[in-house]
Amino acid sequence: MKRQANPPRLADVLFERFCKNAQIEDLHGDVQEIFHLNLQKMSIRKAKCIYWFQIISLIFSYAVKRRKQNAQTRPYASASFSFAMLRNYFLTASRSLVKNKLFTLINVFGLAVGMSISLLVITFLSFIWRYDEFHVNKEDIYRIISTTRINSSERDWASAPLFLVPQLTQNYSGIAEIVRIKSSLNSTVIYNELEMELSGYYVDPAFLKVFTFPLVRGNSETVLEKPHSIVLTQSGAKRIFGDTDPMGMTVSLGDQEYEVTGVLLNHPKHSHMQFEALVPYKNIEQLYDDSYVSQQDITSFRNEYVYLQLATGADANRIEKHLNQFAATLSKPDNSISFELQKLADIAPGRPLSNSIGPEWDLPSLSGFVFVALLILLPASFNYANISIARSLKRMKEIGLRKVMGGLQTQIFTQFIIETVLIAFVALGIAFYIFSFVRYEFLSMLVSADAISLELDGRVVVYFVMFTLLVGIATGFIPALYLSRVDTIQAMKKRPAKSTTGFGFRKSLTVFQFALSLAFITSMVIVFSQYRQTINYDFGFDQANILDVQLQGVDPKLIENEFSKLSSVSDVSFSSHILGVQQVNPVFLSYNGGQDSVEVSHMYIDDRYIPNLGLTLTSGANFTGDPSSRNKIIVNEEFARTFGAADPAAILGQTFLINEGRVEVIGIVKNFHYRELTEPIGNFIFQYSENEFQFANVKVASHDIINSLKEMDRVWRPLGGEKKFEAKFFDVEMEDAYKYYFTFIKICGFLGFLAITISCLGLLGMVVLTAEYRTKEVGIRKVMGATTSGLVTMLSMDFIKLIAIASCIALPLTYLFFDKIYLRSQYYKLPIGAIEILISLAIITVLGLTTILSQTIKTAKTNPVDTLRTE
C-alpha cells in the first residue's frame, strides 16, 4: 500500500468549505476509501482524477443538498413548496402593506410614476419591432444601401444609384426580382378642378409581387403595366374621389393624365414605406435613359431606392461582394462608394441612414429613449429598496420567528420578493392610468406620429405583466436578500444586522435623484427662455400687425383693390414666401461672364413690400412698380459684401445672370434674418415680379382685430369663391415656426415632474424614518431645553445638505451641456442668464424644503412627555 499517497488536498478543502456545517463525514470517508482502493488498481494520477470527479459528483448531488438543508434549519424545516405558505405570504404582505399606509403609498406611487414612462417605451418598442412583419417574402427581401466617401467624410445612405440595376440584371444570378423606387412623386393631383397634395412612389411593376400590399380592386399582374396608370390606397382614393368609384377615373398629375387602375388596401401603420399612390416607373424612365446613367455622378442618388428579392437560398454576401467589385471600378481617390445588402427586417428599426424612404426609427435614438425611461425607473426602484432596508427593524421579529420555526433563507427571500411583486402590480394599475393620460400627448410630439399606433393589444398586455414581474423581482432583490440573511438571534433581539447598504449609499441616491430632477427642470427653464428670446429677437423686420393672407390663386390686383378700401387696412404688399418662417427657395446666380454659379436665397416681392415690413434700404432705391422693375434685384448687405469686395456700394448697377435672365442690382437692404436663428444669414436677393405671389401681407391699422378679420373675410368671399379665407398674423406664425421648442419644454417638464415626484417621495420616506427613530432623542433634547426651531434645524440639516450637494453637481453640468452642445447648434446665440438657474434652483428648494419641514416640524413639536413616557 502506498502510504505516502494522499487524496488531493484542494478537493478536500473545497468539499468541506462547500458543505459548511453539514454532516458529511460518512460521505467524505466513502470517497477516501474508494481512493485507496483505486490506488491498488491504477496510477496515483488517475486515482486523483477519479477522486476529483467523485467530489464534484457529491457537490452536485441531492444527498449533500439535503444534508446542508438539514444542518441549516430546524427540525420543522421543509424545502418543499407549499401553497399554504404562498397564501401566508400574500396575507402577511397585504397586512403589512395596510398597516403602514404612508410607506405603502410612497412606494406604490413612486413605482407607478417610475413605471409609467416605461410602459410608454414598451408599447412604443413593441410597435416598432413589428415593422414590416406583414410582408410574406420578408426573409428574401433586401435593400441596397450605400456608403459614400467624399474627401474622407463618410455618409451612409438608404438610397442607392439606379445605374446598378442594369448591372444586377445582366451579371448576377440568384436575384428573383428587382424593384426600383423613386420616392419623389409628391405633387398636386387635379381632379374636378380640385387640387390636392398626394405623396407616392414611382415603382416597377414587380413592387406588388415582392411586397405584400394587397389590392382591393384591380389585378396585381396588370395594374402597373400601362405607363399612365396610377394605383391609389383606399384612403388616397377616398380623399380624391369621395364615395365615387375610383376605378377608371382619370386625374392629372403635373401636366399628364393618369388613369386609376387599382385600389390598394390601406397599408398597416407599421410599414417603413408610407405612400398614397403608386405610378409605374416607366413614366420617368425617359429621364433616366442610358445617357443619364453614364453621366450620373456616383454621389447623387437622392430618393432612389433599389430593393431585391433573392431566390430562396441565394447568398446575399456573394451579391454584395460583386456589387462592391463593381463599385471599386467607379471610385476615384477622393470620391468612392460601397454597397451593402440590408435585410428587410433590419430596416426599421435599424442603423441611422440619410435619405430614408419612410420612418425607420434608428437604433441610437431608440436606445436614448430607453435610457431616459431607465433614468426615471431606477431611482423609483432604489427608493423602494432604500425605504425597505431602512424600515427592516420593524420586520425583524417576524423574520426571527419564521427562522426559528424552520423558515429557510430562500423561503424568506421568496416572501419579500412576493411582497414587492404585489406592490409592483398595484403600481402597474396607477402607472397604466398615467400612461393612458400621456399616450396621445407623447404621440403629438413625434414627427412621424401617423406611422405609430400606441393601442394596446394582447401582446403588449403580456409585456406589461412580464415587465411588472421583472420590476418587482429586481426592486425586491436587494431588500429581500438583506432581510433573509439576518441572523436569527440578532433578529429576535430586534437588533439591526450589519448594514451592507449604509447611510452613504442612501445619501448618494438622494443626491443623484435631486441632481437629475434639477437637470430636467433647468433644461426646461432654459429652453423656455430661449424660446421667449427667439420670438422677441430683432429679426430686422416688423412682425406686429401684419396679417399674411394666402392668395390661393386669386389675382393679387383684385385683392389689393378690395382690401385697400377697408378702413382697418393701412397697406397691402405681396410676396412669394414668408420671411423667417418658411424655407426660401435657392436659385443659382452667376456673375457677369463668370463660369461659377453661386447659390443664393431668393424671393419675389412687389414694390410695397420693403416699406411695409420695415426693412431698411441702406443704399440704392426700391422697386418702382412698373414692369421695368422685373429685371432689377435688391440684395442684402451680405450679398453686397460677397460680390462687391472692397466697396459694398459698388455693387449697385452691376448685372448678374439668374435662370438665363440678366438682372441689375438697384438697392441694398440691411441684413435681416430670413431663416431660423439656427442658420447664418447668407446671400439674399429680392426680385420684382407680378405673378409669383403666394401671400398678401396686409398691415392692419385697427386695434379691433376680430372685426377687421370679419371685414376681410366678407371682402374675400366674392373673390375666393369656394376657397376659405386663410390668414395668420405674422407674429403668430413666427411662434408656430418655433413650436419645436415647446415639444422640448413639454418633454423636459414631464420628465422633470416625474423625477421630482420620485425624489420627493424618496426624501419624504427617509425624513419620516429618521424622525421616527429620533423621536426619543428629540424628547430628551426638549426636556434639556432645546427650542423647536433648533430641533427643526438639527433634523433638517442633513437633508438640506444633500440637496445643496445635488445642486452643486447638476447646475454646472446642465449649464455646460447647454453652453457647449445646444448653443453650438444655434448660429445666433442667445445668452443663458443667471435668472433661469435661480428659478430652477428655487423650484427644487421649495419642493425639497416643504417635504423635509412637513415632517421635522411635526417631530420637533411633539410633547416630550408622550415620547418619553413609554419606556
Next chain:
Amino acid sequence: MKGFIGEFEELVLLTIASFGNQSYGVVIKEEIEKRANRSISIGALHSTITRLEEKGLIRSWLGQPTEERGGRRKRYFEVTQTGKVGLHQMKKLRDDLWSVSGINLELTK
C-alpha cells in the same frame, strides 16, 4: 407507501439487503459495479440512498472510523420493514407480469 421505487432504487435496495446490516457506501458501489457491470458515481449513489431513507425504506447508523477513510466513520444501512414490503410488492408485480407475458418473451423461436 410514499412514492414508487425506481429501477436504480430497487437495485440499491436489493444490494443493501444482500449485505444484511453490513452495507455502507463503498461496498454498495463496488457490488453494483461488479454485478450490473456499470460505473456509478458516489454522488448519484448517495442521492438515491438519501431518497430511500426519506421514503422510509432503509435506516442508517454511524459505525467506527477506519484508517483508510482518513479517520472518518462509516454509515451503515439496513432495509426496514417498509422496504421489505416494498420489495415484495415489486417482485410480485414482476412475477405476475412474467407469468402472463412469458410465452411472448421466449428468446428462441
